[in-house]
Amino acid sequence: MVETPYYIALAGILFSIGAVGFLMRRSVIQMFLCVELMLNSANLVLVAFARAWGNLEAQTAVFIILTLAAAEVAIGLGIIVAIFRKRVSTNVDELSSLKG
């Protein structure tokens, strides 16, 4: 069995990649994909610790987080579509105004 720290380290690396991508990319959709990546690395940490402690509650929490992510994506993509109709752009630099 692979020890828990390796999984946590992998999750840390994935989280860092997601954070770097969020800063580097200027397309809203790609930034959103990076957020999903970071969310998944957090899930990996929870599942790894669930095995370390022999406790199923963390896995249940991950299940709820998955549902939450689905809701978040539905709303987020809805916002992106609404913005795209008004501005015809998915570039964050051009979306600097809060007023519709």
Added chain:
Amino acid sequence: MIVFVLLSLLAVAGALGTILWKNALYSALSLVGTLLALACIFVTLEAQFLASVQVIVYAGAIMVLFLFVIMLLNAQYPDQHEDPLPWLAPVAIAGGIVLAGALAYTAFLFKAPKALETAAKALQGGTPGPVGETLFTKFLLPFEAVSLLLIIAVVGAVALVKREPEGKQVRETLEERATHTPEEVVA
């Protein structure tokens, strides 16, 4: 260990693909690879139910939604224009390497609270039965809250993308009227 190394290489490669492709479509497909690798890692972590949910909900439903929107908006190619923050990318990469190093170092400070074999046995393989039992006893309130959240999300998504019907003017609010027509008030 070999399985873990292979799967983590796959996950990291997918993650790098997600942030390095200029084309958003390729980015999304790389992320699917990462999510599938994570699902396999979940199996090795005694979380079989979560692994299947990860494939169905994440790699399936959520990523299909992403691909739908990318293709619908025809937004796979980035807009060509001047980068207002040219120094951000190198700083982000340097910061990301430091962050990854710090997180990996911290991970190895973790002391296992009990022997891995006995702890893993307590999970009963993470099959739907035991997970569902926890979900409907200790996590009943979050479960109900999430169901409410999903309804709000569905209604919100529909409200966000709904078009205004033709010919129907957006009504001014009282506040807008008060701030927009000071001359009439004076006259």
